[in-house]
Amino acid sequence: MASKNPILYVFAISHYCEKARWALDYLGIPYSLRFVGPGEHGKIARKLGAPRSSVPYLGVDGQVIQGSDRIIDWADEQTDDVAKRLTPAGDRETCRQIEQRIDDTAGVHIRRYYYSEALVEHPETIRPIFTSELSPVKRVLIGLAWSKIREVMIKRMDLGAEQGLESRGIVERELDWVDELLGDGRTYLVGDKLSRADIAVASLLSPLALPAEHPTYSKMTHPPRLANDVSAWAERPSLKWVREMYSTHR
Template identity: 30%
Template structure:
């Protein structure tokens, strides 16, 4: 039995969606707010790659990810390419490497081949700090601010954020199980004031190093004339640090964070630092005016949309226009087949 959702619910959802993983375009399974998932979304959108994203709250992603994973793993992001089981990948940098090889004319710039030895050493150093320290600590810090906020204000903010752009059935079920989820999160993430202080210190150390790298005024972290995988990794993993306006549709905005004052102060502080300012500029200049996710529409279709009961078919991508940048929204139509 699949993990992550109760058996009957898994069965019902799979019946509704039929051949869930049979779509012939790349399919990205995500936790909506995950900064590691945002890293892959950024690359896919930058390469103008036609893909489908299936976004879920934490925990609810597990059944979907396990279904496609060749190893039965439940982590996200997970990219399954063009209906080929062997190409289900579950590590963000590995996914970007794969995409750069599959679409060299669109994404080859992520991995330039002419880096000097000094640039390669800097890339290795910073990639490790970003993936193993900054990304991990930021996630735990934001959850800590929310779960340590008195009177449940932070829990309410988290619940509303984690539901964004997810399936309607998951939103309903999530509302029923969240009290237990908060207990599990506090235990799994070791949420406490003491641990929070340690994490803030670790984060400050990593950001100080990034501030130092940017102190010579370079536009990109390796001193190249275009972004590389290091820049996409740094900007996406650090988005919760500064809450770029472009991510408000997916995650928390500065406005909605007001019930958690410590989180607001945290973001305001890091926005003033060189690295924080750089992240905001990367989003402004290279991520587009808004972030529009190509999500599955809710099942069943609203009145007037469908043509009777039948198998869901993913239609052609619809460009979102100037505000959507390079993103695409995938439309779901219904064939009426029985």
Template identity: 35%
Template sequence: MPIELYQFAISHYSEKVRWALDLKSIAHEPKYLLPGMHVRTIRGLTGQKVTSVPVLVDSGHVIQGSAAILDHLEEISPDPALLPADSKARGDALAWEKRLDDEAGPAVRTFAYHHLLQRPKLVAPLLAAKTPFWNAYLIRLAFSRVEETMREMMRINEKTAAKAQSVVEDLLDEIGDIYRSGRYLAGDSFSRADLTAGALFAPLFMPEQYPVPWPKPQRLPQAMAQWRQDNRERLEPVADCYREHR
């Protein structure tokens, strides 16, 4: 049976796994889901109440969560390695990955959705990307409820978005200092720490490799467009690493 990856196209945690699969040249079948409508599918796979994506299914073995999935991929396809051989560098890579998963991922999501949810015509195609075309129309028809649910579930509001922006900027500054010194986040080679940074910050620099129809910069909400312009230098080191290795 082929490996299956259940995911949202827009999910930056899913992008983390897509990238790892591509780097390791692991053949897989993508299963794109519509946020909200995915619940029954994920619960059917995992048997758990938690319905987060990505979920990888390999020969009946179900793995939920990007970090656990990367662990599994390292086991079944060690080359190229995404963890350094040196024990200290290995520990650093895993520590960076956990920090980014815990801090950068939620902060980027909160900041980006706070602004994008203000534009139903922009965000509906992003949420429905890679699913049947009519899903984008359904999201727009029910958008007031969609927005209310997303903001409530992810605790997205002016206050949390402002805090998320600060977290994003501080992390980008720290990572940028490391990259500008010519180093990787852990050890002397690209690792899953760098992969995690690139994937989780990708919705802010909107790379072409990402499987969603990013809006043109001029169509973004003004505050988000202005932030991207003001923080271009902050984003560039992470974006460069993404482009080089993705």
């Protein structure tokens, strides 16, 4: 494995960042974790030459790799032990299809559903998670800019009561899909070992499963309506499976 001192830039609250982080940890790739604040993340991305502002991105050897899926591609390439790689050669397409669906649908709508209640109605519950790993100075700066940051997030993610309900419906449909995938009693979504499909689905559903091993969400408090749903959904096969994946592999 080449030693390149990669730096992974993340928001503590982001489930996409957790996905990239879990993959690097699982493959045993040495890297430094850099928590960034909202606003700062876009400036660093620009400076590194990333095409977009979104975290996660990985700075490595003067290059930037942006997006949890591309970070997993890169991490697999660094892994000499072919059997450990997260993209099994014969199942690449199936793994990528599952990963893409969860990235583009449940990942986006769990976030919109959560923020539509938490950021709009209980913003004081969000800031501590966003800033938990940042320096005291950065925490103060984010505190000062918080109402602007909140406004931008509400606009960019199209948050609100109706939007939250719409996303909730999509989340339920996507949980049905994962429940069905697991309906034959399989341990892993694809094949007989952990793959990127498992890491993608488990990390992107983790805000609803709150696994004890999650680096951030184990300390998370949900707003009331989401908390009700999360408790009603707790025994769904998909969310039980997420907790199993975390306790076995994270």
